[in-house]
Amino acid sequence: MRILFTLFLSLIFYACHKENNRSREAEQIWNRITLVEQSDAQAKFARAKYITTAAYSPLYIGTQADTVLADHLFDFREYQVDDWSNYSQPDSASLRIFVDTSQCISHADRVPPPPRVAKEDSLNVYEAPRYFAYPVYLINQSTDTLDIGYGEYIPLILEAKDSTEAWRPIQRPRILCGTGLRYILLPPDNLVLTAYKLYKGKEQTKLRLRLGDEDKVYSNEFTGNINYSQFIDKGYGDEE
Numbered sequence: 001m002r003i004l005f006t007l008f009l010s011l012i013f014y015a016c017h018k019e020n021n022r023s024r025e026a027e028q029i030w031n032r033i034t035l036v037e038q039s040d041a042q043a044k045f046a047r048a049k050y051i052t053t054a055a056y057s058p059l060y061i062g063t064q065a066d067t068v069l070a071d072h073l074f075d076f077r078e079y080q081v082d083d084w085s086n087y088s089q090p091d092s093a094s095l096r097i098f099v100d101t102s103q104c105i106s107h108a109d110r111v112p113p114p115p116r117v118a119k120e121d122s123l124n125v126y127e128a129p130r131y132f133a134y135p136v137y138l139i140n141q142s143t144d145t146l147d148i149g150y151g152e153y154i155p156l157i158l159e160a161k162d163s164t165e166a167w168r169p170i171q172r173p174r175i176l177c178g179t180g181l182r183y184i185l186l187p188p189d190n191l192v193l194t195a196y197k198l199y200k201g202k203e204q205t206k207l208r209l210r211l212g213d214e215d216k217v218y219s220n221e222f223t224g225n226i227n228y229s230q231f232i233d234k235g236y237g238d239e240e
Helices: 024-030 119-125
Strands: 004-006 034-038 060-063 067-070 095-099 105-107 130-140 146-150 156-161 167-169 183-186 190-197 203-211 222-226
Touching: 034 105, 060 067, 067 190, 095 203, 105 190, 183 190
Parallel strands: 034 067
Antiparallel strands: 004 034, 060 190, 095 130, 105 130, 130 190, 146 183, 156 167, 156 203, 203 222
16 A cells, blocks of 8 residues: 655665755755655666666646656646747746755656556556666746646757866757657646666766756756766667
């Protein structure tokens, strides 16, 4: 049976550590949010040998509430449209991305419910692996509604510093095709919650998330573990 629980840092200190260099501004914004998660699944660290495909699905979209439910089957259809042309593309002035390393939730690749299976039962049918994860917030700081994703995903890409201190991607975009693909909107002063899964690796380095290829928006930098072989792209068939 699923239970509703609050993930306090002291209970999962072995999985998530707090970054000491969070800015004072970030402390004021993010410390007001308490995350709760509905799950009975066991989480683990992710492992990868080569570059992997990004998978960042919305767990919540809405106003900046004091308590946010991280829902792996969050129904965000009211935030989707068929035509993105009337909406603004995010840039560093309109969108803020923050990875909160002081709390821990879980990450699971979103699996749409199969036909005639209720939303609340779908994860029991498709048992997606759960991974330890940091919460990731995207906040619309503008007065425009932003187009931030498509299909089931927000196209964030994880970047890491290599042995020469150069930033390089360790994820590739998820390619979705077919008719009926819908776009995810983020209204003004609303936030999206998603999750970055924590990797096990031999190298400790700086990480960040990137949104966009032209008007790039970057998250705060944080520390994590990877393998340097994750910079190597072996093709879409070679996953973790």
